[in-house]
Amino acid sequence: MGKQPKSAISPTRNEDYPEWYQQVIKASDLAERSPVRGCMVIKPWGYALWENIMQAMDAMFKETGVKNAYFPLFIPLSFMQKEADHVEGFAKECAVVTHHRLEKNERGELVPAGPLAEPLVVRPTSETIIADALSKWINSYRDLPVLLNQWGNVVRWEMRTRIFLRTSEFLWQEGHTAHASREEAWERTVMMLDIYARLAEEYLAIPVLKGRKTAAERFPGAVDTLCIEAMMQDRKALQAGTSHFLGQNFARASEIKFQSAEEREEYVWTTSWGASTRLIGGVIMTHGDDDGIILPPRVASAQVVLLPIFKKEEERQAVMAYTDSLAKELKAVRYKDRPITVEVDPRDIGGARGWEWIKKGIPLRIEIGSREIKENAVFLGRRDKPHHERVSLKREAFVAEISGILDDIQNNLFARALSYRTENTVTIEDKGDFYDYFTPRNLEKPEIHGGFALSAWCGDADCEARIKEDLTVTIRCLPFDAKEPAGRCISCGKPGQHRAVFAKAY
RNA sequence: CGGGGCGUGGCGCAGCCUGGUAGCGCACCUGCUUUGGGAGCAGGGGGCCGUCAGUUCAAAUCUGACCGCCCCGACCA
Incomplete structure (x- = not known):
């Protein structure tokens, strides 16, 4: 009593945002660091969230005609070398398998024996191996378009990792399509970006900006990279999904050719697009508060937890019966496109139980004791409201309204995030204002500062690079819906070509 | 790879300066009492103190090397 801190997570976001991020994940039970450098273990609570995200995305992809397939984890080194920019971009972060057998040495230690004839790259992305398959599958314009998606894992040996945001191995989906025309491929690139934006906004309650990357930030091998960018609560940007127009680069590199209706041999036009478990990091940093994470109802690992309370053994049976029947009733209700998911937590561990669920971010907590049975009611706590703000509702009313309550939370989270942005x-x-904006007052231990700056850019890569070097600020995207006219370049003062979104980024 | 910090039971830490073989809070287990809320009392389990080597009668404590982790930066979803 009284010795507990005011918030469940310490430090708070304002005290130390990076440390808060670590702590809030630990408290959430989503995932933990693994013994393997830079890799994470996704725990059931985290994986359920990912499954819901996958399900939502998968359904949207399929609606547009995309089909799932699976390609190998390993890519022959020679495949990686086919597209010059692509190798250049990924070479430094590739994990490479060079041996295939372990043997005991004289000291009894296991050592790799049997070198491989050709090293295998653990895929950092699958453009090259999929391009190779497409080159065999596509002969005629009648074979097009090919619309593929793969759910899997990839490895990028990053220098610095952060759980969910940048892990050496991560789970994602990568879509790959091939088209007969530039226009159709471009249309697909935009279509998939729109799906990511819908996923972020409608499911994850994360408002995003849609736009194009500059040449410096483009995917290696792409002609054009489109992205969605979200603002985290430390006001840094998080790239939450990308869709690439690859032109004919990979088609030329892997000889993906088809015969057109006009009987000409032509290269296909390809696209690729991906979103990863990084989205979970985005959910954490967009919605989390000083009491833990907050899961958006549409993708929450579970939407309601029932917390039976009984003082005496005699009450136990009645309370549990009421709880179980309510659980059953709730599971029969649908919220949006799926049945409501219910957890029952009967552990008799006092108030700690409620806090655990707050930290895990479950949208609704329902306490059930003899009082509720007597009044045929439920005692409801919402994760988007202060933890002490709880209300009693009639049971029937709650069951009838739960879908609406979840939707209200979903909408609140989005509205809150949007107004923050x-x-x-x-x-x-x-220029001076720009530099001030992105310079923390306390250089030793920077406070949360900056944000998204809409400023003009002349289009020169040198200006972009200078700003990055001076402030670690980058152009997150050239937004599609830029309202202001371009003005003068924030760096060199020459006439601007674009209105760009500048920010510090993850 | 550069800068900073740190490695002691599951988590957070003290002990290290002034060597003598491990302690606190939380968590965990048992019992009793409590109970609309992150309970109280009593008892209990769990650590060869990152690794290796050295100094010493004796090392968590001193010396050296190495490894790992976290934060900031460069690379990047």
């Missing part, structure tokens, strides 16, 4: 997005025309 709006409050921290500014149009800046003056």
Whole structure:
């Protein structure tokens, strides 16, 4: 009593945001660090969230005609070398398998024996191996388009890792399509970006900006990279999904040719698009508060937890019966496109139980004791409201309204995130203001500062690079819906070509 | 790879300066009492103190090397 801190997570977001991120994940039971460098173990609570995200995305992909397939984890080194920019971009972060057998040495230690004839790269992405397959599958314009998606894991040996945001291995989906025309491929690139934006906004309650990457930020081997960018609560940007227009680059590299209706031999036009478990990091940093994470109802690992309370053994049976029947009743209700998921937690561990679920971010907590039985009611706590703000509802009313309550939370989370982004997005025309905006007052231990700056850019890569070097600020995207005219370049003062979103990024 | 911090039971830490073989809080287990809320009392289990080597009668404590982790930066979903 009284010795507990005011918030469940310490430090708070304002005290130390990176440390808060570590702590809030630990408390959430989503995942933990593994003994393998840079890799994470996704625990059941985290994996259920990922499954819901996958399910939502998968359904949207399939609606557009995409079919799932699976390609090998290993890519022959020679495949990686086919597209020059692609190798260049990924070479440094490739994990490579060079041996295939372990043997005991004289000291009894296991050592790799049997070197491979050709090293295998653990896929950092699958463009090259899929391109190789497409080159065999596609002969005629009648074979097009090919619309593929793969759910899997990839490995990128990053220098610095952060759980969910940048792990050496991560789970994702990568879509790969091939088309007969530039227009159709471009249309697909935009279509998939729209799906990511819908996923982020409608399911994850994360508002995103859609736009194009600059050449410096483009996917290696792409002609054009489109992205969605979200603002985290430390006002840094998180790239939450990308869709690439690959032109004919990979088609030329892997000889993906077809005969057109006009009887000409042509290269196909390809696209690729991906979103990863990084989205979970986005959910954590968009919605989490100083009491833990907050899961958006549409993708929450579970939506309601029932917490039976009984003082005496005599009450136990009645309370559990009421709880179980309510659980059954709730599971029969649908929220959006799936049945409501219910957890029952009968552990008799006092108030700690409620806090555990708050930290895990479950949208609704229902306490059930003899009082509820007597009044045929439920005692409801919402994760988007302060933990002490709980209300009693009639049982029938709750069951009838639960879908609406979940939707209300979903909408609240989105609205809250959107207003945070709006409050921290500014149009800046003056270079000095721009540098001030992105410079923390406390250089030793930077406070949360900056945000999204809408500023003009002349289009010169040098200006972009200078800003990155001076401030670690990058152009997150050239937004599709830029309202202001371009103005003068924030770096060199020459006439601007684009209105760009500048921010510090993950 | 550069800068900073740190490696002691599951988590957070003290002990290290002034060597003598391990302690606290939380968590965990048992019992009793409590109970609309992150309980109280009593008892209990769990650590050869990152690794290796050295100094010493004796090392968590001193010396050296190495390994790992976290934060900041470069690389990046």
